[in-house]
Amino acid sequence: MTMSKSNRTVNSGPDSPEKANPENADSLRAAKCVPCEGGVPPLARDQANELMRAIPEWELDAAAKRISRTKRCRNFVDAVALINKIAELAEQEQHHPDLHLTGYRMLKIELTTHAIDGLSRNDFVVAAKIDPLLGY
Numbered sequence: 001m002t003m004s005k006s007n008r009t010v011n012s013g014p015d016s017p018e019k020a021n022p023e024n025a026d027s028l029r030a031a032k033c034v035p036c037e038g039g040v041p042p043l044a045r046d047q048a049n050e051l052m053r054a055i056p057e058w059e060l061d062a063a064a065k066r067i068s069r070t071k072r073c074r075n076f077v078d079a080v081a082l083i084n085k086i087a088e089l090a091e092q093e094q095h096h097p098d099l100h101l102t103g104y105r106m107l108k109i110e111l112t113t114h115a116i117d118g119l120s121r122n123d124f125v126v127a128a129k130i131d132p133l134l135g136y
């Protein structure tokens with residue numbers, strides 16, 4: 001059976017400490033966001049890079065504080081419909097992306113955890129759940 005890139009388990013090698021706790025797109029999609037009001041450290045760059053392997057369509061910014069994905073929609077109405085689907089998901093998860101619709105159909109989705117000025121697992125959970133709405 002072939003495995004899609006996003007379904008591969010996230011490990012860096014036989015001695016990786018992540019081996020015991022592999023994370024992939026399915027495990028992120030099975031998770032629920034945990035309320036975050038600060039008081040916890042943001043993910044370190046290495047931890048963020050490890051989780052990025054589960055959501056290969058997304059980009060990590062240079063400061064390792066945000067992840068983003070851009071989708072060119074068919075037209076303006078489709079872009080607004082997609083925003084509404086993402087809004088519904090964000091409300092269910094109580095974790096909300098920044099959404100930028102420019103050039104009438106280019107939607108940029110950005111995730112960060114405002115409460116900690118950086119990334120948390122919540123950002124990756126929401127990103128993994130957004131992907132199917134975009135046709136991956």
Ligand SMILES: C[C@H](O)[C@H](O)[C@H]1CNC2=NC(N)=NC(=O)C2=N1
Nearest residue numbers: 035036094095096112113114115
């Ligand atoms: C308690 C609850 O988790 C917070 O108020 C949430 C709401 N949605 C949020 N969304 C994002 N992206 N970052 C946050 O820090 C955040 N805080």
